[in-house]
Amino acid sequence: MIIEEKLIVNSDKGNLLNELSRSILECERFYFSVAFINFSGLQLLLDSFKEAEKRGIKGKIITSTYLNFTEAKALRKIKDFEHIELKVFVTDKEIGFHTKAYIFEYVDHYKVFIGSSNLTQSALKSNIEWNVKIMTKEDTHFIKEVLSEYNHLWERSAEADEDFLKRYEDFLSKLTAITTKQNLIYENTDYIIPNRMQKRAMENLERLRSFGESKALVIAATGTGKTYMSAFDVKNFRPRRLLFIVHREEILKKAKETFEKLIVNEAKTFGLLTGNHKQKHPDYVFTTIQSLTRCYQEFRKDEFDYIIFDEAHHATSPSYEAVLNYFEPDFTLGMTATPERSDNHNVFALFDNNVAIEVRLHEALDDELIIPFHYFGITDIDGIDLSDVDIDNIAEVTKRLKVNERVDFIIENLNFYGNDGKKRKCLGFCASVDHAHYMAEEFNKRGYSSVALSGANSVDQRSYFIKRLENDEDELEVIFTVDIFNEGVDIPSVNSVLMLRPTNSPIVFIQQLGRGLRKHESKSFLTVLDFIGNHNKAFLIALALNGSRYYDKESLKVAIATDFANIPGCTHIQMDRISQERILEQIDNENFNSMKYLKEEYFEFKKMNQGHIPYLLLDYLMFDGAPDPIKFIQKEKTYLKFLSKVEKDDYLKGMLTDEAFERALKELSDMLPLKRIYEFVIIKDLMENETISFDRAKIEILKYVSEVYEDSVYHAFESLNHDYFDSVQKKSKLKLVDLENGILRKTVSFSNVLNNLEYRRFIEDIVNYGLFRYEKEFKNTDYGVPHFKLYEQYQMIDAALLSNYRKIHSSFRGSGLLTNGNDYFLFIDLHKEENIKESINYLDKLINESTFQWQTPNSTSQSSERGKNIIFNKARGIQLHLFLRKYKEIDGKVEPYIYIGKGDVFEYEGEKPITVQIELEHKLPGPLYTEFVVKV
Known part of the structure; x- marks a missing residue:
């Protein structure tokens, strides 16, 4: 009897690796038969095999020598596990071996995966692969046939003993020498694209x-x-x-x-x-x-x-x-x-x-411009206690990390996880020069050829040891360092990175990680071992790995709980249970919107900026992993106000006493991050010219985007003219322009601000930062009107601007349903605050990746015009735009909504409110769907 049938494909919703890892730990016994096993795929299952060994779960693996793709080092690694028996089917010219089957035995049933995936990183994570999962009772004809065939192959296969492994290694090394020579062929430049x-x-x-x-x-x-x-x-x-x-x-x-x-x-x-x-x-x-x-x-x-x-x-x-x-x-x-x-x-x-x-790093991974990495977050030994030490106290941190037992623990893990390539070429990042020398000395004592390098070493000395590390015939395996990640050092063949210091900066973490990600013929992935201690900023690792500058507490927790499933390609991120729980607890206890946290984030960035005060927003574009300065703006209305507070800077405070300048900063800062580029392009032109016409505005905007909408240009002119401001907005913000006969002219107040060169520098910075960030996030794509990009973040008031709403924009709030002509905007909170009586009986929820259930406002009846427009939206030409957020507030800050596109109602019931089923125009991406529905 079949219990379950399912097609497993590698996608943003899951992959075969997840299925295998889970099954290995749940079953009684497992049996694999795969044509090829590479170390890249095997490394991803090492922790599952290790845990299975602890639990007494035994297994058998058959692989083959077919086409010589199976790696000898992968076979040797499997042999390290006493609970796994290994055999190899030796193929010849007449008989190939192409099986890809993973069988799991349970108490009263079997689970079988049969399909196209071998044990390689790409087959388990990213390739287009089809694997069928079948769960069935143990007495079915199907299972009997599968086990019979497996046992038949087992009998025909050779024991992977030392003699066999030695012969296979010798054969592969000779083969490599021959193929390397044969591959030296003329390269036609026409094919370099x-x-x-x-x-x-x-x-x-x-x-x-x-x-x-x-x-x-x-x-x-x-x-x-x-x-x-x-x-x-x-x-x-x-x-x-x-x-x-x-x-x-x-x-x-x-x-x-x-x-x-x-x-x-x-x-x-x-x-x-x-x-x-x-x-x-x-x-x-x-x-x-x-x-x-x-x-x-x-x-x-x-x-x-x-x-x-x-x-x-x-x-x-x-x-x-x-x-x-x-x-x-x-x-x-x-x-x-x-x-x-x-x-x-x-x-x-x-x-x-x-x-x-x-x-930046995560885009480079997505575009396969660099190699993937396998990151293993390992809880440090109990003897290392950093819970009560300031991470910036380098001497004390060094003292606590210099423990012999820790060195043994690091070497144990280095050997367990191994590395891609013939020789280990490893960089170990340490807390100080003293720590680096200690590690090199201890590694050398234990027979691992190592050296410590730092900025104190000459360029020639560094070059000498780098060449030795890159030489496959040289015994040097590890370079321990503090600052080798700095610009000017490039070691393409590095295949292992050790993170041996507590992370206190996502920027430094990404720089260190990047040292091993350059493509090189000797490796297909980078192994990263991070020894995570109990210091109070361990969660910064998660910020660096998550790859998004724009994060909130909830999205970060979901990323950690799902092993960063949002990371593209073959990259694999795995933290052990203790590290995961420790980091999740720290995130729960941290308020990312508090002034205390924002100040810590700012001063850490200032340190990376060589101690210079980062006066400009553009300074935050210097480093991958830098904080998002918009958070600083949102805290104090302008970046300079935030800066003057945290720096206690009299010079800045003095500038902000100029009311016109401060109001101009507020006017521009309030538009960040830009969701429409028109206004800032117009302002940029007006910084050089007294006036701008409609026609010139169009030409200037076309420098940034592929299509310009005339009505949106007119609307931008009107918006800059404060046509849609309420009285409070008009009072707090400087009017930068006047609109006369279709021409925008700089106001006298704005001209006076710009005539002060110091003020002008900061105004230019906001404008250039806004334009740069817009280009980064929206590129030059035409999003039409309303101007919404799928899965971008928006506030309610943004919908007024982006749909050319011609009434007071601040009125666009306070209701789950807002309208502008035929555009209906549905703003929905998925999880309502507990202990609050809502006026609406909420049943709003994602049914699946393609279907959303929504309840109209309580007053809406099926017979009303608004009710008919909703339930018959497609026939009546009404566009339903859906905006979702998981929670209304996190850490006391109102969360933005995420635009998930348009949808059409296909089913409805009830009165006041009406419950409707909406089919989404765009199926939600797996990671985003997971983030919306998973509660951590």
Whole structure:
């Protein structure tokens, strides 16, 4: 008798790995028969196998040598588990072996998965795979056949003993040597095509140039292909002469080779201008800033049509600025992994605040620009107590971490989880230089060749040990460090990272993680072991891993409870039960909206900013993992007000005594984060001009978006003119413009504010930050009218603005149903506060990913016009827009709604209220559905 049948596919709702992990721990015995086992897939099941061993659950695994895909190191790892028997079906030319079956025996039934997935990370997590799950009683014909066939294969397969493993390893190593030589074939440049990031960047660069812009910045994580992107763009641009400028000579030759590979048959010459090469006359010159500084005035100002600044965050230094100001190219491109700067200047301004693209860690994972990582959060040993220590007290933290028992625990886990690749190439991030030296010394004592490196070591010393680590034949396995994650160090073949210090900054955590994510032929994933202690900021790990700058307590808890199911691809994040519970408890006890928390977040960021006060909102774009400054604005109405409070800064307090300036800040800050770009584009133009016409506004807006709606431009003019403000809003905010005969003119008050250069700097910052963040979140996509993006966050009042509502906008609140013509906006709280008597008997809920049940306001009858418009919305041309939020408030702050798209009523019943079933136009993504329905 069949109990259950189900198709298992890898999607954002689940994957085969989850099914197998759960089944291993629930069953009495398990039996696998899979053609291929790679270490990438096996590592994801190691903890399940270990727990099964503790519980006395035994298993058998059959795999094969078919096509030589099974890895010998995976077989050796399975052999470490005494409760698992392992056999290998040795194939020949006549007989292949292609089974993918996972059988689980329970007390009175069996569960069987049969389909397409082998034991590899992609097959278990991300590939398009079909696997059928069948649960059936033990006495069925099907189960008898499956077990009979399994036993038959078991008898035909060879014992995976030491002799077999040695022979198989020798065979694979010889095979690797042969195939490596055979793979050295000519590469046709026509087949090198741009990846998704490169295409988006090139499209945006072309769009910016088409509107007369001559500078742009590209921000993308290390290893994502910025140099190739620039070469593709140069190929399209076809400059007569090119200048490519870098900070470090070692990457210059690679850049030149990339361009030579892509730009062929175009009669271009390529040359190096360095300390050893003085080639100034080739068409395309590749130079270091140090060499160029000595001779740039020998070139004409318009000598180069296209100039590229690699590592553009250095461009704020005097040597770079001199070069930047001297040359007059048609186009200048800046490229950087992070727009961090080493002084107090703004790199964005150098490139006219035009950011062609920004690709941070989680987007790079999504676009497969970097390798996936397998993160294991491991509870630190009991002997390490950091609960009562200030994490910034480095000496005390170091003292408490220097425990021999902890070293043994780290090595035990390092060996248990293993790594991809032939040799372990590991970076261990420590709390201090002293801690790094201690770890290296203790590892060496235990036979693991290690070294400690820090900023105190010379560049030559660091290069020497990095080359040793990268050499497969060298015995060096681990580099312990404090600051090797800083710009300027790149070790592509690193396959393991140890997090050995308490995390007190998501920024640092992401930087350290990023050191191992560059693609390299020797690895398919990065192993990350994080030893999580009991310090009171352990939850910051979750912030870093979650990958969203815009989070709330609830979404974070769901992410942790679901092992970060929202992370794309083969990346795997797993915390042990104690760490999970500890972090969830900390999140429950933390108020992310309290001034205390916001101050801690701010000062940690200031520390990353080299101690400089981050006066500008744009400063928060420098680092992946930086806090969201909108939270600071929402706390105090303007960022400068927040800054003046936390810094106790008299200079800022003095500026804010200027009423016009403070009201201008409030007017602009209240629009952040932008949901429509029109107003800020208009303001940006008015900062340079006294007036702006409707036609010029359209042209300026088209620089940012693919389509402009005339009525929305008129509405933006009216909104800026305060046509839809109530009396309180008019009083608290400065009127920046006057609307006369269809022309917007700067007010005298706003002109006076802008004439003060110090005030102007902060106004420009808000405008540029708003535009940049809009481009990042909405890109140049046309969302129509109403201007809603699926799964974006909105407040009720946003719907008034974005649907061109022509009455007082602040009236757009207080009801679950708001209307503007044929647009009906449903604002719904899924979980109502307890002990509060609602005027409505709520039955609002998600039935599934495609269906929502909603109750109209109590006064709505089926015979009323509003009732008919709702229940017959499709026939009557009424658009029902659904906005959901899980809770009305979290930590005392009103939560935004999430737009889940339009829907049509297909079923209804009842009177005052009417209960309707709505079919959603767009099926909810798995992670978002989970977040809405799961209560942690």
